[in-house]
Amino acid sequence: MSCLFKKVLLSSAIFVSLSFGQVIQKVEIMGAKYVPDEVIKALIKAREGLTYTPDLVREDIRRLYRTGFFDRVEVYEERKDGGVILYYDVVDLPIIYKIEFTGNRKIKSEDLEKKIGIETEVGKIDVEELTKGYTSSPAIEEKVEIQRKLKLGRVLSREEMEYIKRKIVEAYAKEGYPNVKVDYELVPKKGASKIVYHIFEGSPEYVSSIHFKGNKTFRAGKLLDHMETKPPSLLALRLRPPFSEDVLKDDMTRLRDFYVSEGFLDAKVSYKIEKKDAKYSIEIDIDEGKRYKLESLKIEGNTLFSYDELVGAFLKKNKGGYYREEVIDQIISNIKRQYSTIGFLNVSVVKDEKIDSEGKKVSLTLKVNEGEPVYIDRVQVRGNYESRDYVIRREMRVQEGELANEREIERSRTRIFNLGYYEDVSIEPLPSEGRRWDLEVKVRERFTGQFSVGLGYNQVTKVAGFVSVRKGNFLGTGDIAGISVSYGSNYKDNSLSYTKKWFLNKPMDLTGSLYDRRIDYTTYTVSRTGLDFILSRELAEFWRVSGGFSIQRVRYSNISSDASAAIRQEAGTRQSRKLLFGITRDTRDNYLFPTKGALTELSYSVAVPVLGGTERFNKVTLSHQMFMKDTLFDTGLILSLKGVVGMAEPYGGKTVPLDERFFVGGDFTIRGYKYGYAGPLDPNTNDPIGASRELILSAELNYPIYKNILYGAVFYDTGLGANSWKDFKPQNFREGFGVGIRFITPFAPIKLDWAFKTKKVPGDTSRSKLHFVLGVFF
Structure with a gap:
């Protein structure tokens, strides 16, 4: 072949040819194993019939190399009958x-x-x-x-x-x-x-035991929390924990870093291993050394906030006055947080440590560079493939040209997430050299328009299956349209609804719903067919007021012969016409599982004798919930407190309908009791007959077991349903307490509680009760 061809170009060698002006007769591809010849030919510019030039071939070689698919590219030419045949010899990569x-x-x-x-x-x-x-x-x-x-x-x-x-x-x-x-x-x-x-794979090797030596300050369990290598544990179902010396070496680094972060700046950590068969016994030797004290903490460069505002109470929480990185990091975070609330997003803090090795003390100076206030240049929305931009932008509490207030940015994120259309929402400032930064809003959309089949459960409805076609964010406008069919052994709920968000281009929601519902209780069945219209408006950042009306036909049927007199007197059909009013203040950070903030709701309904209405009563309910996350010790604990008070009163010589009364006891009121059994009971049948008054107090403590998905809980509920405020004496209250788990999914939270009652009541004499709820809780 060497006698026929002249080597024109190898890799980046200079192309030399005397073939100017000749026509390319043919292009051949040689050596390609993985990239198809036709793909290579499509990438190069050389074609049959084109005039041959060295620049043409040079550009082809560069083009093939730039793809990254070739390890070597060489081009050979053969002059024949006044023309040129080009051979592209390549070594391609798989x-x-x-x-x-x-x-x-x-x-x-x-x-x-x-x-x-x-x-x-x-x-x-x-x-x-x-x-x-x-x-x-x-x-x-x-x-x-x-x-x-x-x-x-x-x-x-x-x-x-x-x-x-x-x-x-x-x-x-x-x-x-x-x-x-x-x-x-x-x-x-x-x-x-x-x-x-x-x-x-070969044969595995295991850890048989881990022993610590020299650890005076921290117990073994605390140190193991910082290690990936673990000892056998029957409780943790860790019977044969794997051994890796590389992992163990990394563990030693993590242990020393932990000691240094706790003020043991001279700490030394080493290990010894002893192997028997395929099992390793590990001894970890710790030389803690002296623990350094924080002698002084100064802050320099702060002109907008005082020392006390920036340090807060963090130093007071630092037991023993030791030099602990966790405390210093909390102070630095607080400094940045304080400045970010007034738009100084580019504030920086530098640590200047002076270590006294002899006195075992550290003098620390935090040098603050305040920078300048940052303003928003552009708000960029990303990831909204279905949602229109304005659905997201109208929930923003900071807009172009305004000061970049971190508190308002976080509030914007909460509002967008609480729309319920997105699995995740993040808002990140994009730094630039000047004082005007962009805000990037990233959303990951839920499947809001879909055909759903599933199960729900609570103490009243029991297991119920549902089929629904629900379109949240309808046509990307933020509106909600849905049709739902739900059936269970004791339950039916068929509905058609539509919510117009930002009605008349104002912060108002207009919701219309048509429904047909049925609940089968032990001794009777209640059916409701009706039409509701509710208009709600945002008054201020956290406040919303609502008003509307409800037209219903209510029917009591399937009343057993041994039902109470209160139930039997409800037999038949009545017409309900109600005016509805409400006011809400919601500062929760997450509507699925809040960790901070509060929810206050006041609702009032009045049944009026218009359009054929036969009911006459007033009903008012006030509820308040608070959610607090542990920031003192940063344990992840979440405390939830809830109080509910309600009253229903008839007028015009009527009575309050049974299904409008308060049934205290059950999944959402006082756990440990069956539904309604913490209120008035029929003296003959021991059936719950509802109350015209209710008072409920609840406290719950949740602890994260696995990330932010699985929580353990302890709780205490107390309260009463009664027909007179005089009955609300401490000795009459019903109480329940217990433990539970919370599983937080993107679709619906799951709650399982094991509750114990403090007082047995007729008809509900069990000592404890399991409560299972699929959906919203507390």
């Missing part, structure tokens, strides 16, 4: 569309994928992700072009293949398999290939 694992029994393939940090199977190429962070350029355009033509995968170099192999070995070492062997093979295919990693 384009991997799939990575497979074999022999992995201990670690599942999907877990390996997460540990290694790779995607093992390629789906649709995300061109936006491919070009993210880059401005348009020939290299990017060519890479996008070849990705589109190939439709699968990406190039993996040999170095990357070896890197994946090392990561597999590291993942197994952390699981206690230090003798793992990994080989891989490339299964080539024109256009896209796959790589298969063959894993030979």
Whole structure:
């Protein structure tokens, strides 16, 4: 071949040719194993019939290299019959569309994928992700072009293949398999290939015991919290914890960092291991040294806030006056928080430590660079593929040109999230050199328009299945449209509703709903068919007022012969016409599971004798809930307090209908009691007959067990339902207490409580009761 061809260009060598003006007769692709020839031909500019020039070939070589799919590109020419034949000789890299694992029994393939940090199977190429962070350029355009033509995968170099192999070995070492062997093979295919990693796990090695020596200040359990290596534990179902010396070395670093953060600046940590068979006994030797005291704390550069405002009570919480990084970090966070509330988002704090090794003391100066106030230049909304921009922007409490107030930014995030249309909402300032920053609002939308099938449960309705077509954020406008069909053994709720958000382009919501509901109680059935219209308006940032009317037909049926007289007198059908009023103040940070803020609600309804209405009564309810998160010790504990008081009074010689009375006791009032059994009972049948007065007080403490998903709870409820305020004496109150768990899902929270009552009542003599609620609680 060398006698026929003249080598024109190799890699970046200078192209030399005497073939100016000749026509390209043919273009041949040589050596390509993975990238199809037609894809390469589509990328280069050389074509049959074009005039041959050195610049044309130079540009082709650059273009192929820029794609990143080729390890070597050489072009040869052959002059024949007054024309030129070009040969593009390439060494291409494999384009991997799939990575497979074999022999992995201990670690599942999907877990390996997460540990290694790779995607093992390629789906649709995300061109936006491919070009993210880059401005348009020939290299990017060519890479996008070849990705589109190939439709699968990406190039993996040999170095990357070896890197994946090392990561597999590291993942197994952390699981206690230090003798793992990994080989891989490339299964080539024109256009896209796959790589298969063959894993030979070997024998596992375990931790048999961990002993600490020299730890005088912190107990072993506290130190283990900072270690990934763990001892066997039957309670934690950790019978054979894996051993990895690499992980153990990292644990030693974490332990020393922990001691330093607690003021033991000279602490030393070492370990010894003893192996017997495949089990390791670990002894950790700790030399704590002297604990350093915080001798003084100064703040410099602060002109807008006083020392006390910036330090707050954090130093008072620092028991013993030791030099603890946690306390210092809390003070620095407080400084930044204080300045951010007045728009100084670019404030910075530098620590200047003077360590007295002999006296075991630290003098600390926090140097504050206040910067300048920041104003919002543009508000950019991202991720709203369905929602229109104005649905999000109208909930913002800071707009273009205004001061970038961190408190208002956080309030904006809460308002957008509480719309219920988004799984996640973040608002991030985008710093720039000047005083005008952009705000980037990122949302991740929920599936708000979908056909849903599911189950619900509470003590009254029991298990109920539902089928619903609900469109939150209807047509991206923020409106809510829905039709729902729910059936259960004791329950029916069919409804059609529509909520017009920002009615008349004002902060008002107009909701209309048509419904047909039925609840089967033990001795009777209540059915309601009706139409409601409610108009609510936002008065101020946290305040909303509402008004409307309800037209209902109420029917009592299936009344058993042994039902109480109060129930029997309700038999038949009545017409209900009610005017509805309400006022709400809501400062909660999250409507699904609040951690701070409060919710106050005052509702008033009056049944009026118009349009055929037969009821006459007034009903008012006031409730207040508070949510507080532990900021003193930062334990994650959430305290919830709730109080409810209600009263219903008839007029015009009528009585309050049974289903409008207060039934105290059950999932949402006083746990430990059956529904209604913490109020008046029929003396003959012991059935609950409802009360015209109610008072309920509840306290609940939630502790995060796993991230912000699973919580443990303890609670206490007390209160009473009665027909006279004179009956509300402490000795008459019903009380319930117990423990529970809370599982917070993106769709609906789940609550399970085991509650104990303090007083048994006729008809409800069990000592305890399980309460299960799927949906909103507390």
